[in-house]
Amino acid sequence: MIKSLSIIIMCLCLTVPAYSDDGDAILQKVDRNLNPEAFEMYRKLINVEPDGSKKEFIMYSVKKGRDQIASVFLSPASEKSRATLRVGENMWLYIPNVGKPIRITSLQSVTGGIFNNADIMRLDYSAEYNCDKVEKREGLLLLHLKAKTRAVAYDSIKMWLNEKKLLPSKIECFASSGMLIKTLYFKKVQDFGDGIVRPAVIETDSPLHKGYKSVMIFAKIKNKDLPDEVFTLNFLSRVESLR
Amino acid sequence: MNKTQFTFGVYVMGLFFIFLQPAFCQDEYQFDLSEIEKEIEKKPYYLGGFLEFRPVVFGLDRNAAFYKLKFFDQDEGATQEQYNFGLRLEGGYQKGIGSLYFRADGLLWHDYQGWDNDTVLQEGYLSLKPSPSFTLNTGKEVVQWGKGYAFNTVAFVSRPKDPDDPTEALEGYYVVTADLIKSFMGPLKTVALTPVILPVTEDINDDFGEVDHINFAAKLYLLLWDTDMDLLFFTGESRSTRFGFDFSRNIKTNFEIHGELAWINDFDKKSIDSQGNLSIDESDILRYLFGIRYLTDDEITFILEYYHNGGGISRDSAKNFYRYADRAYDTFLTTGDSSQLTRASNLSKGTLTIAKPMRNYLYFRASWKEPFDILYFTPAIFSIVNIDDQSLSLTPELLYNPITNLELRLRSAFLIGGKNTEYGEKLNDYKIELRARYYF
Numbered sequence: 001m002i003k004s005l006s007i008i009i010m011c012l013c014l015t016v017p018a019y020s021d022d023g024d025a026i027l028q029k030v031d032r033n034l035n036p037e038a039f040e041m042y043r044k045l046i047n048v049e050p051d052g053s054k055k056e057f058i059m060y061s062v063k064k065g066r067d068q069i070a071s072v073f074l075s076p077a078s079e080k081s082r083a084t085l086r087v088g089e090n091m092w093l094y095i096p097n098v099g100k101p102i103r104i105t106s107l108q109s110v111t112g113g114i115f116n117n118a119d120i121m122r123l124d125y126s127a128e129y130n131c132d133k134v135e136k137r138e139g140l141l142l143l144h145l146k147a148k149t150r151a152v153a154y155d156s157i158k159m160w161l162n163e164k165k166l167l168p169s170k171i172e173c174f175a176s177s178g179m180l181i182k183t184l185y186f187k188k189v190q191d192f193g194d195g196i197v198r199p200a201v202i203e204t205d206s207p208l209h210k211g212y213k214s215v216m217i218f219a220k221i222k223n224k225d226l227p228d229e230v231f232t233l234n235f236l237s238r239v240e241s242l243r
Numbered sequence: 244m245n246k247t248q249f250t251f252g253v254y255v256m257g258l259f260f261i262f263l264q265p266a267f268c269q270d271e272y273q274f275d276l277s278e279i280e281k282e283i284e285k286k287p288y289y290l291g292g293f294l295e296f297r298p299v300v301f302g303l304d305r306n307a308a309f310y311k312l313k314f315f316d317q318d319e320g321a322t323q324e325q326y327n328f329g330l331r332l333e334g335g336y337q338k339g340i341g342s343l344y345f346r347a348d349g350l351l352w353h354d355y356q357g358w359d360n361d362t363v364l365q366e367g368y369l370s371l372k373p374s375p376s377f378t379l380n381t382g383k384e385v386v387q388w389g390k391g392y393a394f395n396t397v398a399f400v401s402r403p404k405d406p407d408d409p410t411e412a413l414e415g416y417y418v419v420t421a422d423l424i425k426s427f428m429g430p431l432k433t434v435a436l437t438p439v440i441l442p443v444t445e446d447i448n449d450d451f452g453e454v455d456h457i458n459f460a461a462k463l464y465l466l467l468w469d470t471d472m473d474l475l476f477f478t479g480e481s482r483s484t485r486f487g488f489d490f491s492r493n494i495k496t497n498f499e500i501h502g503e504l505a506w507i508n509d510f511d512k513k514s515i516d517s518q519g520n521l522s523i524d525e526s527d528i529l530r531y532l533f534g535i536r537y538l539t540d541d542e543i544t545f546i547l548e549y550y551h552n553g554g555g556i557s558r559d560s561a562k563n564f565y566r567y568a569d570r571a572y573d574t575f576l577t578t579g580d581s582s583q584l585t586r587a588s589n590l591s592k593g594t595l596t597i598a599k600p601m602r603n604y605l606y607f608r609a610s611w612k613e614p615f616d617i618l619y620f621t622p623a624i625f626s627i628v629n630i631d632d633q634s635l636s637l638t639p640e641l642l643y644n645p646i647t648n649l650e651l652r653l654r655s656a657f658l659i660g661g662k663n664t665e666y667g668e669k670l671n672d673y674k675i676e677l678r679a680r681y682y683f
Contacts, residue, residue, distance in 0.1 A: 042283045046272045049618055054272065055647055058283060074283060076647045077291050077682035087432065089496065090469055095410065100387045103471070105496045105538050108612070112619050151496045188274060201274060209616055215272050219279045228426030229376040233471065234435040234464065235424060241337065241372060243285050 023131025023143055029166050030143075030159070031066075031124040034198050038064040040242070041221040042074075045120070047113030050211030057111050059120070060243055062224065066127035068231040071120065072239040083236050084110060086121040089151045094236040101233050106153040114182055114204045114214040118153030125159070128152045140169060154181060165189070167198060182206040192221040288336045293682045295329035302673040304658075308568040309670040312588045315575055325354040342370045346412070366415045378422040385415040386439055388462055388475055390491040390501035393606040393627070394550040394599070396530035397487030397503045399477035400439050400460045406599055406606060406627055407638070407656070417447040433466040443481040452481030469493070483509040497538040504531040507554065513594050515560040519567035519583075521590055528553035534606075542613065548606040555602035556594055558631045564595055565663040601665060603630035619644035634660025634667050648682040 035041075045057040057079060061071040067088045073079040081096040084104070092101040093110060104110070106118035129145035129152070136142070137160075145157040155176035160169050171184040183206070186199035202216040229235060230242065301323045304310055333346040345367040351360045368382025389395030393406040402413050419440040426433050439460040443451050452458075458479025465472045475487035485508065491501040510528045515521055534548035556564075564587070571583035594600060610623035621642045628635040640654040656674040660667030 042279065044279050044282075047618060048272065055619070055644075058279075060283070077293075078644070078648045078650060078680075080289075080291060080682075087466070088469070090466070090493065096412075100389060102392070103491055103493055103499045103501075103536070105493070105499075107497055107538060107540075108542065108544075112613060153496070190276070200276065212616065212618070217272075217274060217276070217279060219276050219283065227375050229374075229424040232424050232426060232433045232435060233466070234422050234433075234437070235375055238372065238375075238378065241342065242375075 023134040024126060026134065026141070026161075026166065027126045027129065027131050027143060027145070027159075028124075030161065030168065031126050033166050034168075035063065035221065036194070036196060036223050038062075038224055038226050039196075039221055040224040040226075042219045044215075044217040044219070045111055045113070045115060046215040046217070047111065048213040048215065055112070060240065062226055062230060062239065062242055064226045064228070064231060066124040068228070069121050069123065070231055070236065070239045074240070079111075081237075081240065082110070083239050084117070084121055085231060085233065085236050085239075086117075086123065087231055088123075089149075091117060091121065092233060092236065096237070101236050106151075114206050114209055114212055115216065116153065119184075119204070119216075125157075129157060136163070139163075141166075165197075169199075180207055182208075190218075192218075194221075194223050196221050196223075287338055288334065290332070290334040291683060292331040292333050293329075293680045295327070295331070295678065295680045297327040297329065297676060297678045299325045299327065299674060299676045301325070301671045302675075303670065304667075304672040307670060308565045308668040309591070311572040312568055312584055312591065313670060315572055315581060315584050319355060323355055325352060327352045340371055340373050342372070344368055344370065363414060365412060368415075376424045379419075380421070381419045383415045383417050384420065385413050386418060386420060386437075386460075387413065388473065388487075388489075389503050390471065390473075390489045391503055391532045391534060391548060391550070392536070392546050392608075393548050394532050394604070395503065396505040396532055396550070396552075397473070397475050397489050399475060399485055399487065399505075400441050400458075403598055406604075407636070416441055416451060431465065431467045433464065435464040437462040437464070441479070441481075443479075448481075452479075454481070456480035458482070483507060499536040500534070501536075502531070502533045505529070510554045512554050513560070514557060515563045515567070515590065515594065517563045517566065519564070519571075519587060519590060521594070530554065541611070543609060543611045546606070546608040550599070550604045550606065552599070552602050552604075556600050557602065561595060561601060561632065561665065562663045564590065565668050568668075595665070599627070599629075601629055601631050604628065605630055629660075629665045632660065632664040632667075634658075634664035636666055650678075650680045650682070652676075652678040652680075654678075 040062045043059045043061065047055045058074045059071045060074055061069060063069040070085045072081060072083040083094040085092045091104050091106060093104045094101040104117060107116055109116045110120065129147055131143050132146050133144040134141065141161040141163045143159040143161060145159060147155050154173040156174045158172040161167065162169055167189065168186045173181045175181050182204050185203045187201040187203065188199060189197060190200040191197045200218045204214050303319060303321060303323060328351040330349040335342060335344045346365045348365055349362045364383060366383050366385060368380050368384045371379045386400045387398060389397045393409045395404065400416060400418065404413060405411060420437060422435060422437050424435045441448060441458045441460065443449065443454050443456050443458065445454050456479055458481050460477040463474045470490055470492040473489045478484045485505055487505040489503040491499065493499050507528050509525050512524045512526050512528065513521060530552050532548055532550040537545045568587045571587045574583050575581050605628040608623060608625035610621050612621050623640045626635055626637045636656055636658050638654055638656040640652065643651045654676050658666040658669050658672055
């Protein structure tokens with residue numbers, strides 16, 4: 001009996017968080033490691049179907065602060081000049097020639113495939129999530145993140161971090177029911193210059209779409225001074241002129 | 244090939260294109276940043292566009308008023324086909340703070356009247372952007388205002404969009420526009436002012452309104468409490484003065500509401516009496532719309548819009564017109580005199596032949612993005628209901644992008660309505676259309 005009780009007490013001790021650091025502070029460091037405060041970048045998005053067929057998109061994006069991001073498609077030709085803007089939870093899509101931007105939601109996907117708008121126009125994680133718990137598991141740091149509001153695309157996130165670099169290696173995204181929606185795998189850490197060292201590839205799959213995969217490859221991430229006026233509806237049709 | 248075979252052929256061809264696309268098997272993706280950097284290298288110019296092929300079959304309604312007006316002395320049978328070939332070219336050039344942009348459409352079509360063609364410069368303007376907070380454009384440009392999806396009541400300086408195809412690009416007007424933007428911290432995040440000068444002469448913008456006048460319009464945009472709001476006005480001698488307000492807001496991430504309200508002074512309100520006489524009464528009118536957009540967990544998007552046009556044709560006037568057209572046709576059959584039919588045809592222009600000419604409409608659309616894990620495939624159905632006479636159009640649609648830059652759309656529009664109703668008296672009972680676009 002005493003032996004069993006000792007084992008239970010030992011197990012309980014092992015599940016106590018290994019880190020007393022403020023999880024939210026770690027999350028903010030992760031955000032800064034993934035990108036600077038204000039920057040531009042190019043991304044190639046690849047949707048891979050079970051039969052191996054692919055569709056590729058190239059986007060140019062600018063981001064400033066924790067919650068402002070604007071993107072424009074450079075290719076393919078059928079999507080060229082489509083632009084998206086996100087300011088906090090407000091999201092718009094501009095379709096050239098149609099004129100006025102329309103409001104869209106984080107759950108939709110402007111590209112199809114597994115990445116939704118929340119993934120493509122991602123804000124800082126610390127802008128949308130609080131860290132509930134920090135653990136050390138399998139040699140990695142595990143952050144349990146909970147959405148600050150119900151407006152956030154994923155109700156909770158498990159973020160697996162490289163402890164030294166404080167860069168994610170895997171992120172699991174859950175619905176409020178606890179169901180796993182998708183998993184993001186961060187790969188191929190690259191030095192982009194300007195002190196920006198981060199994974200250049202994010203792969204994602206989803207148990208809801210078995211056999212499908214989407215990939216995001218980052219290129220030319222650079223610090224860039226950007227006025228707030230860039231992140232407005234009126235400027236949305238002109239984002240490409242910032243290149 | 245007879246017309247029934249042709250109709251069937253278009254449908255089968257559409258289904259073939261949409262569902263039997265071969266799989267384009269390729270290797271796993273390659274990670275090569277230098278290759279991507281080559282792809283994203285910026286050039287000062289670009290040229291693109293699309294090629295389009297669009298065969299259409301119309302199922303004619305031989306008892307409808309507009310059939311009688313058009314084909315009173317011809318027998319066109321039960322169906323008509325039309326083949327449309329299109330080329331869009333668009334391009335731009337950027338140097339420093341200046342840039343040039345153009346978009347032009349070339350169209351070639353064949354229908355019961357034979358071959359015809361048209362070329363239109365849809366947009367072409369010079370843009371100066373000395374800073375992100377100031378832009379000045381001059382040339383032919385689409386200035387699309389409003390928040391509505393199918394309708395717009397505050398689009399004071401643009402051509403009306405087609406509610407049956409509201410995302411299609413429009414032709415612009417020759418204008419001078421500016422954009423002044425200012426961002427703030429706090430609940431008011433953005434203020435933007437867009438003034439517009441729109442001249443109307445015999446050479447440019449002559450279809451806008453009365454010629455030899457310079458018109459002014461402006462839009463003040465606010466992003467306030469996470470809500471898009473616009474205050475708008477138009478004044479000038481080419482059209483009467485009008486004021487507008489619109490808004491759009493996400494109530495939840497997957498639930499958006501929007502609305503538009505326009506007050507138009509001294510509008511020429513048209514009515515038709517039982518003898519087919521047109522009378523015009525100048526009065527102030529109100530146009531408004533209210534709409535929602537809702538996205539389900541299964542990625543089904545519902546759009547619902549109610550549109551009120553205070554300057555529209557009344558139900559009684561519409562009935563008077565259809566009865567007059569019927570009488571004119573009967574006169575032709577008994578006497579061979581087509582003058583009343585010609586008069587009815589002229590009467591319909593500017594009254595019942597314009598898009599959504601009556602007073603109250605409901606637009607509904609449901610589209611399901613990538614159902615059953617079929618990537619880039621979106622089936623949809625939409626309906627436009629004329630609330631005044633309870634007639635409607637019902638249009639199922641399949642949209643598919645099987646390979647990069649190829650877009651296929653198959654749709655069938657069914658027009659449903661009784662005698663003396665808008666959709667019941669249209670030329671067609673149904674329309675089947677395949678549209679194949681290849682972007683380059």
